[in-house]
Amino acid sequence: MPIDILMPALSPTMTEGNLAKWHKNEGDEITAGEVIAEIETDKATMEVEAVDEGVLGKIIVSEGSENVPVNEVIGVLLEEGENAEHLTASETLASMSANAEIRGQVVNPSVDTAAVAVVPSPRPKGSEMKSIGASSMLTVREALRDAMAEEMRNNENVFLMGEEVAQYQGAYKVSQGLLDEFGDRRVIDTPITEHGFTGLGVGAAFAGLVPIVEFMTFNFAMQAMDHLINSAAKTNYMSGGQMGCPVVFRGPNGAASRVAAQHSQCFASWFAHVPGIYVVSPYTAADAKGLLKSAIRDPNPVIFLENEILYGQSFEVPDDPEWTVPIGRAKVVREGSDVTITAFSVMVGHALKAAEELSKLGIEAEILDLRTLRPLDTETIVRSVKKTNRIVSIEEGWPVAGMGSEIAAIMMENAFDWLDAPLKRVCAADVPLPYAANLEEMALPQIGDIVRAAKSVCYAE
Amino acid sequence: MARASQSKNRKRSSKAPRPRARKRVTPSEDQLLEYYKDMLLIRRFEERAGQMYGMGLIGGFCHLYIGQEAVVVGMQKAIDDRDAVITSYRDHGHMLACGMDAKGVMAELTGRIGGYSKGKGGSMHMFSRDNRFYGGHGIVGAQVPIGTGLAFAAKYKGTDGVSLTYLGDGAVNQGQVHEAFNMAELWSLPVVYVIENNRYGMGTSVKRASAAKELYRLGEPYGMPGEQVDGMDVLAVREAAEKAVKYCRDGKGPYVLEMMTYRYRGHSMSDPARYRTKEEVAEMREQHDPITNLSKVIVHAGYKTEDDLKKIDKDIRAVVADAAEFAQASPEPDSSELYTDVLVDA
Numbered sequence: 107m108p109i110d111i112l113m114p115a116l117s118p119t120m121t122e123g124n125l126a127k128w129h130k131n132e133g134d135e136i137t138a139g140e141v142i143a144e145i146e147t148d149k150a151t152m153e154v155e156a157v158d159e160g161v162l163g164k165i166i167v168s169e170g171s172e173n174v175p176v177n178e179v180i181g182v183l184l185e186e187g188e189n190a191e192h193l194t195a196s197e198t199l200a201s202m203s204a205n206a207e208i209r210g211q212v213v214n215p216s217v218d219t220a221a222v223a224v225v226p227s228p229r230p231k232g233s234e235m236k237s238i239g240a241s242s243m244l245t246v247r248e249a250l251r252d253a254m255a256e257e258m259r260n261n262e263n264v265f266l267m268g269e270e271v272a273q274y275q276g277a278y279k280v281s282q283g284l285l286d287e288f289g290d291r292r293v294i295d296t297p298i299t300e301h302g303f304t305g306l307g308v309g310a311a312f313a314g315l316v317p318i319v320e321f322m323t324f325n326f327a328m329q330a331m332d333h334l335i336n337s338a339a340k341t342n343y344m345s346g347g348q349m350g351c352p353v354v355f356r357g358p359n360g361a362a363s364r365v366a367a368q369h370s371q372c373f374a375s376w377f378a379h380v381p382g383i384y385v386v387s388p389y390t391a392a393d394a395k396g397l398l399k400s401a402i403r404d405p406n407p408v409i410f411l412e413n414e415i416l417y418g419q420s421f422e423v424p425d426d427p428e429w430t431v432p433i434g435r436a437k438v439v440r441e442g443s444d445v446t447i448t449a450f451s452v453m454v455g456h457a458l459k460a461a462e463e464l465s466k467l468g469i470e471a472e473i474l475d476l477r478t479l480r481p482l483d484t485e486t487i488v489r490s491v492k493k494t495n496r497i498v499s500i501e502e503g504w505p506v507a508g509m510g511s512e513i514a515a516i517m518m519e520n521a522f523d524w525l526d527a528p529l530k531r532v533c534a535a536d537v538p539l540p541y542a543a544n545l546e547e548m549a550l551p552q553i554g555d556i557v558r559a560a561k562s563v564c565y566a567e
Numbered sequence: 568m569a570r571a572s573q574s575k576n577r578k579r580s581s582k583a584p585r586p587r588a589r590k591r592v593t594p595s596e597d598q599l600l601e602y603y604k605d606m607l608l609i610r611r612f613e614e615r616a617g618q619m620y621g622m623g624l625i626g627g628f629c630h631l632y633i634g635q636e637a638v639v640v641g642m643q644k645a646i647d648d649r650d651a652v653i654t655s656y657r658d659h660g661h662m663l664a665c666g667m668d669a670k671g672v673m674a675e676l677t678g679r680i681g682g683y684s685k686g687k688g689g690s691m692h693m694f695s696r697d698n699r700f701y702g703g704h705g706i707v708g709a710q711v712p713i714g715t716g717l718a719f720a721a722k723y724k725g726t727d728g729v730s731l732t733y734l735g736d737g738a739v740n741q742g743q744v745h746e747a748f749n750m751a752e753l754w755s756l757p758v759v760y761v762i763e764n765n766r767y768g769m770g771t772s773v774k775r776a777s778a779a780k781e782l783y784r785l786g787e788p789y790g791m792p793g794e795q796v797d798g799m800d801v802l803a804v805r806e807a808a809e810k811a812v813k814y815c816r817d818g819k820g821p822y823v824l825e826m827m828t829y830r831y832r833g834h835s836m837s838d839p840a841r842y843r844t845k846e847e848v849a850e851m852r853e854q855h856d857p858i859t860n861l862s863k864v865i866v867h868a869g870y871k872t873e874d875d876l877k878k879i880d881k882d883i884r885a886v887v888a889d890a891a892e893f894a895q896a897s898p899e900p901d902s903s904e905l906y907t908d909v910l911v912d913a
Contacts, residue, residue: 114621117837138614139633139831139852150839157618158884177622230913265723291723297753302712302746309716312701313651315723336706337713344692345702346685347908381909405911 111181229434237424249391253398268320304330311353321357339382356410367538372503385480387411389454391421396431436483442470449500460556505533606636632660634831637857639664641804654733656691673894681897708741718758737768757815783825798826
């Protein structure tokens with residue numbers, strides 16, 4: 107069978123071009139890879155190489171022709187033993203129409219953009235476990251350490267790496283004692299090289315290990331953003347489900363105290379934007395432990411946002427090493443009938459204090475600790491709002507495209523008819539965090555701000 | 568001897584000699600034919616991919632490996648099923664060399680359900696756990712720390728596995744490459760960094776992009792040995808690969824191989840390659856083509872005649888034609904696939 111030589115495209119958007127020059131004449135022998143013609147568009151000139159070998163049997167589109175459609179037959183190649191008699195007009199015409207058909211199929215793919223709907227990622231399975239048995243008062247710091255130690259005892263493939271996690275016992279002492287118990291094979295001090303060790307952790311996870319990668323603070327994770335998003339979050343999808351990435355990235359997030367703009371930032375909404383990862387940010391020591399254990403056991407990448415100010419705070423934590431907290435579930439930490447307040451991490455403490463003040467004014471706030479920011483527990487938020495008909499969202503991050511913006515959208519889509527007042531956001535001021543004590547206080551959400559916002563949605567001013 | 572950087576014993580002279588032919592163990596007839604067929608499969612596959620791209624059957628970016636076939640084929644002959652391979656986005660050749668099926672690779676290029684990533688990854692993002700091929704990464708340099716992590720896992724688990732981590736000459740100026748080099752040597756990880764120096768990072772030549780001209784020496788400050796190899800000669804590549812892989816397998820740490828190679832085609836399909844002369848390309852194709860040169864060795868040794876090789880070519884063309892047909896017949900992914908594989912089910 108003679109082989110059709112088609113007008114090639116330089117790019118997927120090219121539909122036609124000029125056939126500038128034939129380098130071969132009819133009857134010339136052609137070897138695969140040889141340049142046979144030149145085509146040009148307004149952007150570029152390109153050499154056309156022969157894909158097959160044979161003899162140029164016929165030139166159908168002569169050189170100098172303009173606006174030749176892509177995929178049009180421009181010449182015919184004869185294979186060994188064939189001659190010009192094999193070329194019949196009907197054959198060529200048939201192949202031209204066949205190619206036109208291919209073009210119709212491929213160049214105009216049917217994309218129904220209207221069908222793209224908001225489909226939130228499913229929550230991991232597992233339900234809230236009732237804690238039975240003894241509990242102890244632990245700091246958040248100790249609870250995180252215990253979670254890592256227990257899971258490292260459970261699974262030989264779990265290891266911890268990060269800056270100062272081993273000999274120094276952690277920049278914030280979260281990994282205290284782990285080097286002694288597990289040794290330097292499993293508790294690894296890295297150089298200050300976030301982009302590098304984040305990528306290395308992703309590779310180790312692809313190969314079946316379960317890395318816990320500590321960022322001294324999440325501010326430094328921006329150095330590693332490419333691996334967090336492009337490598338960790340997307341590869342399972344891009345591989346058709348072959349390349350799961352069981353890794354936990356953890357460390358303190360948000361403002362500490364007086365460390366100024368580059369070291370004080372909440373990354374919750376940044377990461378919550380991205381499909382392919384979970385984002386967790388606990389408040390209590392019990393949730394810190396139970397959620398970190400779930401994160402380590404989960405086959406997906408988890409961004410685990412801690413808070414420096416909470417590390418030293420103590421809470422009751424169940425002793426049972428099999429007790430975990432499921433990812434994807436918010437928790438009602440205070441019941442109330444008048445207004446729902448959503449918060450996460452250190453802001454839950456602020457919200458609880460604000461609720462006490464509100465109670466004195468006769469307003470009973472229901473406080474939801476979101477705990478997981480991706481996937482958000484929409485069901486629990488909506489259920490609470492159907493009861494209180496009012497909602498205030500608290501976060502330490504900036505307002506624009508923040509978690510509060512997302513919750514506002516959820517209200518519009520899922521609870522519009524139950525709202526008696528517009529949602530109110532309490533966020534960081536829309537500025538880089540200042541160093542001066544007075545300005546810093548003004549820039550971060552304070553208890554008074556929450557009280558004011560709650561009163562405002564209750565029209566109690 | 569090829570150029571070698573032996574930073575550990577500091578015996579290298581500042582002006583190393585150009586690579587020249589070395590005495591080597593003569594490969595068997597079967598080995599030579601295997602190398603020939605493997606390289607030819609990549610060549611024919613890529614030519615077909617280029618043609619299908621021109622027909623609009625392949626979308627987006629498509630980076631062809633034509634000219635560089637000796638590098639992956641020679642490297643692959645030095646590893647076994649303990650070892651892992653990872654590369655950037657010029658990856659079709661690596662996948663075929665790893666034993667991935669031409670049909671599945673071609674169907675991924677056409678974005679069909681029969682592709683290795685069910686059509687969700689495309690040319691630059693393909694993987695096969697079964698063949699220990701870890702991608703296919705679209706961000707220049709990103710595969711280097713990830714490949715170092717594969718080596719970390721091999722050492723952690725004690726598998727004796729080695730990670731072949733490929734990168735281009737354009738990637739060596741990425742900071743993360745040096746971050747990975749540092750950790751690999753610090754922790755003595757079994758990784759061979761294969762720098763495929765095809766002289767141009769997209770349209771920018773190495774001399775315009777890199778202050779360090781001898782890329783095989785880039786691991787030197789970290790204490791990593793390096794060697795420059797004629798990447799157009801599959802036998803030279805295989806020999807260097809065996810040495811490097813053994814070094815890693817013996818627990819001595821990472822190794823750098825700089826493969827002097829050349830891509831005949833543009834950076835991607837839409838690149839007219841105006842940054843180099845036609846004479847330069849022609850000289851490489853005519854004098855240094857890895858497939859033509861190996862065919863001469865085979866014919867000269869009397870193992871096969873020109874006609875025998877034509878028959879091999881015909882068989883390989885048939886394999887590629889089947890792959891192309893499969894890639895067009897395989898359906899597009901079902902719309903239900905849009906929301907699958909975002910997360911692994913716990």
